[in-house]
Amino acid sequence: MKISLRQIRYFVATAEHRQISQAAIDLGISQSAITGSIKELEQVVGQSLFSRSTQGMELTVAGRQFLFHAYEILEKVREATNLLLPSNDFSGRLNVAATYTVMGYFLPSHLGRLRRAWPNLDIHLYEVNREAIEEGLLSNRYDVAVLLTSNIINSDLSIETLISSRRRLWVAARHPLLSRSSVGLREVAEEPYIMLTVDEAAHTTLKYWTTTPYRPNVVLRTSSVEAMRSLVADGQGVAILSDMVLRPWSLEGKRIETIELTDLIPSMDVGLAWPRDAPFNPALEAFRSYFRQTFFLPLSR
Structure with missing residues:
Protein backbone atom coordinates (compact mmCIF):
# COMPACT_ATOMS: atom_id res chain seq x y z
CA MET A 1 0.00 0.00 0.00
CA LEU A 83 6.09 27.61 -9.05
CA LEU A 84 2.59 27.61 -10.54
CA LEU A 85 1.44 30.68 -8.60
CA PRO A 86 1.60 34.17 -10.10
CA SER A 87 4.86 36.00 -9.52
CA ASN A 88 5.13 37.85 -6.20
CA ASP A 89 6.96 40.82 -7.70
CA PHE A 90 3.77 42.83 -8.24
CA SER A 91 2.03 45.23 -5.89
CA GLY A 92 -1.66 45.96 -5.79
CA ARG A 93 -4.74 46.48 -3.65
CA LEU A 94 -7.56 43.98 -3.37
CA ASN A 95 -10.91 44.77 -1.73
CA VAL A 96 -12.20 41.53 -0.24
CA ALA A 97 -15.66 41.16 1.27
CA ALA A 98 -16.58 38.32 3.60
CA THR A 99 -19.60 37.30 5.62
CA TYR A 100 -19.62 36.86 9.40
CA THR A 101 -19.23 33.09 9.46
CA VAL A 102 -16.44 33.07 6.90
CA MET A 103 -14.60 35.90 8.66
CA GLY A 104 -14.71 34.11 12.00
CA TYR A 105 -14.23 30.46 11.09
CA PHE A 106 -12.53 30.20 7.70
CA LEU A 107 -10.56 33.20 6.48
CA PRO A 108 -8.03 34.25 9.19
CA SER A 109 -5.43 31.50 8.68
CA HIS A 110 -5.53 31.94 4.91
CA LEU A 111 -4.91 35.67 5.16
CA GLY A 112 -1.59 35.08 6.89
CA ARG A 113 -0.47 32.66 4.21
CA LEU A 114 -1.53 35.03 1.45
CA ARG A 115 0.47 37.87 2.95
CA ARG A 116 3.55 35.70 3.30
CA ALA A 117 3.24 34.57 -0.33
CA TRP A 118 2.66 38.09 -1.69
CA PRO A 119 4.04 40.73 0.73
CA ASN A 120 3.05 43.54 -1.62
CA LEU A 121 -0.55 42.38 -1.99
CA ASP A 122 -2.55 44.96 -0.04
CA ILE A 123 -5.72 43.17 1.12
CA HIS A 124 -8.53 45.32 2.54
CA LEU A 125 -11.23 43.34 4.32
CA TYR A 126 -14.91 44.20 4.71
CA GLU A 127 -17.34 42.15 6.79
CA VAL A 128 -20.83 42.54 5.32
CA ASN A 129 -23.88 40.40 4.66
CA ARG A 130 -24.58 38.45 1.50
CA GLU A 131 -26.94 41.04 -0.04
CA ALA A 132 -24.38 43.83 0.43
CA ILE A 133 -21.67 41.62 -1.04
CA GLU A 134 -23.63 40.89 -4.20
CA GLU A 135 -24.42 44.57 -4.70
CA GLY A 136 -20.85 45.60 -3.88
CA LEU A 137 -19.29 43.16 -6.32
CA LEU A 138 -21.51 44.33 -9.17
CA SER A 139 -20.84 48.01 -8.38
CA ASN A 140 -17.06 47.37 -8.20
CA ARG A 141 -16.86 48.31 -4.52
CA TYR A 142 -15.36 44.87 -3.85
CA ASP A 143 -13.07 42.90 -6.14
CA VAL A 144 -13.82 39.45 -4.76
CA ALA A 145 -15.74 37.90 -1.89
CA VAL A 146 -15.34 34.89 0.36
CA LEU A 147 -18.75 33.75 1.52
CA LEU A 148 -21.32 30.97 1.66
CA THR A 149 -21.66 30.23 -2.04
CA SER A 150 -24.72 28.07 -1.30
CA ASN A 151 -26.59 31.31 -0.46
CA ILE A 152 -25.74 33.30 -3.62
CA ILE A 153 -28.71 34.06 -5.87
CA ASN A 154 -27.38 36.61 -8.40
CA SER A 155 -26.59 35.00 -11.76
CA ASP A 156 -24.27 37.88 -12.72
CA LEU A 157 -21.67 36.53 -10.32
CA SER A 158 -19.18 33.75 -10.92
CA ILE A 159 -18.71 31.43 -7.97
CA GLU A 160 -16.18 28.79 -7.05
CA THR A 161 -16.90 26.51 -4.11
CA LEU A 162 -13.85 25.57 -2.05
CA ILE A 163 -15.30 23.36 0.67
CA SER A 164 -18.63 21.77 1.47
CA SER A 165 -19.10 21.55 5.23
CA ARG A 166 -21.73 19.03 6.28
CA ARG A 167 -24.41 19.96 8.79
CA ARG A 168 -25.08 17.75 11.80
CA LEU A 169 -27.18 17.87 14.94
CA TRP A 170 -25.46 19.38 17.97
CA VAL A 171 -26.48 18.03 21.37
CA ALA A 172 -25.14 18.08 24.91
CA ALA A 173 -23.03 15.23 26.21
CA ARG A 174 -25.19 12.34 27.45
CA HIS A 175 -28.21 13.69 25.57
CA PRO A 176 -30.91 10.97 25.19
CA LEU A 177 -30.73 11.18 21.38
CA LEU A 178 -27.15 9.88 21.50
CA SER A 179 -28.44 6.47 22.58
CA ARG A 180 -30.70 6.07 19.54
CA SER A 181 -29.58 4.02 16.56
CA SER A 182 -30.93 6.64 14.14
CA VAL A 183 -32.12 10.22 14.46
CA GLY A 184 -33.99 12.30 11.90
CA LEU A 185 -35.88 15.58 11.77
CA ARG A 186 -38.90 13.84 13.27
CA GLU A 187 -36.97 13.25 16.51
CA VAL A 188 -35.33 16.70 16.37
CA ALA A 189 -38.79 18.33 16.15
CA GLU A 190 -39.59 16.95 19.61
CA GLU A 191 -36.63 18.79 21.17
CA PRO A 192 -36.27 22.49 22.08
CA TYR A 193 -34.45 24.02 19.12
CA ILE A 194 -32.03 26.96 19.17
CA MET A 195 -32.06 28.81 15.85
CA LEU A 196 -28.93 30.60 14.65
CA THR A 197 -29.73 33.67 12.56
CA VAL A 198 -26.38 34.95 11.15
CA ASP A 199 -25.57 34.52 7.45
CA GLU A 200 -29.17 33.60 6.65
CA ALA A 201 -28.87 30.47 8.78
CA ALA A 202 -32.53 30.61 9.83
CA HIS A 203 -33.69 30.88 6.21
CA THR A 204 -31.46 27.97 5.16
CA THR A 205 -32.66 25.86 8.07
CA LEU A 206 -36.32 26.40 7.31
CA LYS A 207 -35.79 25.50 3.64
CA TYR A 208 -34.91 21.90 4.40
CA TRP A 209 -37.47 21.62 7.20
CA THR A 210 -40.27 22.64 4.83
CA THR A 211 -39.58 19.59 2.66
CA THR A 212 -40.76 17.44 5.59
CA PRO A 213 -43.99 17.36 7.63
CA TYR A 214 -42.02 18.42 10.73
CA ARG A 215 -41.08 21.81 12.13
CA PRO A 216 -38.41 22.80 14.66
CA ASN A 217 -39.62 23.73 18.16
CA VAL A 218 -37.73 27.04 18.25
CA VAL A 219 -37.24 28.30 21.80
CA LEU A 220 -34.60 30.92 21.01
CA ARG A 221 -33.19 32.77 18.00
CA THR A 222 -29.67 34.14 18.34
CA SER A 223 -26.98 35.68 16.15
CA SER A 224 -24.23 34.48 18.51
CA VAL A 225 -22.50 31.20 17.69
CA GLU A 226 -20.90 31.18 21.15
CA ALA A 227 -24.28 31.60 22.84
CA MET A 228 -25.58 28.76 20.69
CA ARG A 229 -22.61 26.61 21.70
CA SER A 230 -23.08 27.31 25.42
CA LEU A 231 -26.81 26.69 25.39
CA VAL A 232 -26.52 23.42 23.50
CA ALA A 233 -23.67 22.19 25.72
CA ASP A 234 -25.78 23.07 28.78
CA GLY A 235 -28.63 20.90 27.51
CA GLN A 236 -31.05 23.77 26.93
CA GLY A 237 -31.69 22.86 23.31
CA VAL A 238 -30.32 21.31 20.14
CA ALA A 239 -29.22 22.83 16.83
CA ILE A 240 -28.26 21.78 13.33
CA LEU A 241 -25.04 23.50 12.26
CA SER A 242 -22.08 22.89 10.00
CA ASP A 243 -18.83 21.22 10.95
CA MET A 244 -16.92 24.38 10.02
CA VAL A 245 -18.17 26.22 13.12
CA LEU A 246 -18.09 23.16 15.38
CA ARG A 247 -15.94 23.31 18.49
CA PRO A 248 -16.53 20.39 20.84
CA TRP A 249 -16.40 22.49 24.02
CA SER A 250 -18.38 25.50 25.18
CA LEU A 251 -16.74 28.50 26.85
CA GLU A 252 -17.84 26.97 30.17
CA GLY A 253 -15.95 23.75 29.40
CA LYS A 254 -19.00 21.61 28.65
CA ARG A 255 -18.90 19.02 25.89
CA ILE A 256 -20.89 19.12 22.63
CA GLU A 257 -21.59 15.94 20.69
CA THR A 258 -22.84 15.61 17.11
CA ILE A 259 -25.28 13.24 15.41
CA GLU A 260 -25.50 12.46 11.70
CA LEU A 261 -29.16 12.81 10.73
CA THR A 262 -30.99 10.32 8.54
CA ASP A 263 -32.72 13.12 6.60
CA LEU A 264 -30.88 14.81 3.74
CA ILE A 265 -29.43 18.05 5.11
CA PRO A 266 -27.66 20.33 2.59
CA SER A 267 -24.03 21.18 3.22
CA MET A 268 -22.76 24.69 3.91
CA ASP A 269 -20.64 25.59 0.87
CA VAL A 270 -17.86 28.16 1.23
CA GLY A 271 -16.02 29.73 -1.67
CA LEU A 272 -15.24 32.74 -3.83
CA ALA A 273 -17.44 35.08 -5.84
CA TRP A 274 -16.60 37.82 -8.32
CA PRO A 275 -18.36 39.69 -11.15
CA ARG A 276 -18.78 37.36 -14.11
CA ASP A 277 -17.09 39.71 -16.57
CA ALA A 278 -14.41 41.07 -14.22
CA PRO A 279 -10.89 41.37 -15.69
CA PHE A 280 -8.33 39.34 -13.73
CA ASN A 281 -5.51 41.64 -12.66
CA PRO A 282 -2.40 40.14 -10.93
CA ALA A 283 -3.82 40.76 -7.43
CA LEU A 284 -7.10 38.97 -8.12
CA GLU A 285 -5.34 36.16 -10.00
CA ALA A 286 -2.95 35.61 -7.08
CA PHE A 287 -5.83 35.53 -4.59
CA ARG A 288 -7.83 32.99 -6.55
CA SER A 289 -4.80 30.87 -7.46
CA TYR A 290 -3.89 30.54 -3.79
CA PHE A 291 -7.30 29.14 -2.88
CA ARG A 292 -7.41 26.89 -5.93
CA GLN A 293 -4.11 25.28 -5.03
CA THR A 294 -4.93 25.09 -1.33
CA PHE A 295 -8.15 23.21 -2.04
CA PHE A 296 -6.85 21.25 -5.04
CA LEU A 297 -9.04 22.87 -7.67
CA PRO A 298 -8.03 23.01 -11.36
CA LEU A 299 -5.74 25.93 -12.12
CA SER A 300 -7.18 26.77 -15.54
CA ARG A 301 -9.78 29.53 -15.73
Missing part, protein backbone atom coordinates in the same frame (compact mmCIF):
# COMPACT_ATOMS: atom_id res chain seq x y z
CA LYS A 2 1.36 3.43 -0.97
CA ILE A 3 1.27 6.55 1.17
CA SER A 4 -0.70 9.43 -0.32
CA LEU A 5 -0.29 13.16 0.14
CA ARG A 6 -3.85 13.25 1.44
CA GLN A 7 -2.95 10.83 4.25
CA ILE A 8 0.04 12.96 5.21
CA ARG A 9 -2.05 16.13 5.35
CA TYR A 10 -4.66 14.42 7.51
CA PHE A 11 -1.95 13.07 9.82
CA VAL A 12 -0.32 16.50 10.25
CA ALA A 13 -3.65 18.21 10.94
CA THR A 14 -4.46 15.64 13.62
CA ALA A 15 -1.01 15.97 15.19
CA GLU A 16 -1.33 19.76 15.32
CA HIS A 17 -4.88 19.87 16.68
CA ARG A 18 -4.50 16.75 18.86
CA GLN A 19 -8.15 16.00 18.10
CA ILE A 20 -9.65 14.32 15.06
CA SER A 21 -12.77 16.49 15.37
CA GLN A 22 -10.75 19.71 15.16
CA ALA A 23 -8.62 18.41 12.29
CA ALA A 24 -11.80 17.52 10.39
CA ILE A 25 -13.16 21.05 10.88
CA ASP A 26 -9.91 22.63 9.71
CA LEU A 27 -9.79 20.45 6.60
CA GLY A 28 -13.52 20.59 5.89
CA ILE A 29 -13.91 16.80 5.78
CA SER A 30 -15.49 14.07 7.88
CA GLN A 31 -13.89 12.60 11.00
CA SER A 32 -14.23 9.12 9.54
CA ALA A 33 -12.07 10.12 6.55
CA ILE A 34 -9.26 11.15 8.91
CA THR A 35 -9.63 8.07 11.09
CA GLY A 36 -9.44 5.81 8.03
CA SER A 37 -6.37 7.60 6.66
CA ILE A 38 -4.50 7.34 9.97
CA LYS A 39 -5.26 3.62 10.20
CA GLU A 40 -3.94 3.15 6.66
CA LEU A 41 -0.77 5.09 7.52
CA GLU A 42 -0.21 2.99 10.62
CA GLN A 43 -0.57 -0.16 8.55
CA VAL A 44 2.06 1.04 6.09
CA VAL A 45 4.47 2.23 8.78
CA GLY A 46 3.85 -0.85 10.89
CA GLN A 47 3.59 1.13 14.12
CA SER A 48 1.04 3.18 16.01
CA LEU A 49 1.42 6.90 15.29
CA PHE A 50 -0.98 8.09 17.99
CA SER A 51 -2.02 7.00 21.43
CA ARG A 52 -5.71 7.67 21.89
CA SER A 53 -7.20 8.91 25.16
CA THR A 54 -10.09 11.00 26.45
CA GLN A 55 -7.77 14.03 26.25
CA GLY A 56 -7.23 13.56 22.51
CA MET A 57 -4.62 12.19 20.15
CA GLU A 58 -1.04 12.09 21.46
CA LEU A 59 1.88 11.31 19.15
CA THR A 60 3.86 8.17 19.93
CA VAL A 61 7.65 8.10 19.50
CA ALA A 62 7.12 6.76 15.98
CA GLY A 63 4.48 9.44 15.41
CA ARG A 64 6.86 12.24 16.33
CA GLN A 65 9.49 10.87 13.97
CA PHE A 66 6.92 10.56 11.18
CA LEU A 67 5.70 14.12 11.80
CA PHE A 68 9.23 15.45 11.20
CA HIS A 69 9.33 13.79 7.78
CA ALA A 70 5.72 14.76 7.03
CA TYR A 71 6.54 18.44 7.49
CA GLU A 72 9.47 18.10 5.10
CA ILE A 73 7.28 16.43 2.47
CA LEU A 74 4.57 19.08 2.68
CA GLU A 75 7.14 21.87 2.50
CA LYS A 76 8.63 20.37 -0.67
CA VAL A 77 5.15 20.11 -2.17
CA ARG A 78 4.49 23.77 -1.30
CA GLU A 79 7.76 24.79 -2.93
CA ALA A 80 6.87 22.87 -6.07
CA THR A 81 3.31 24.16 -6.35
CA ASN A 82 4.38 27.74 -5.68
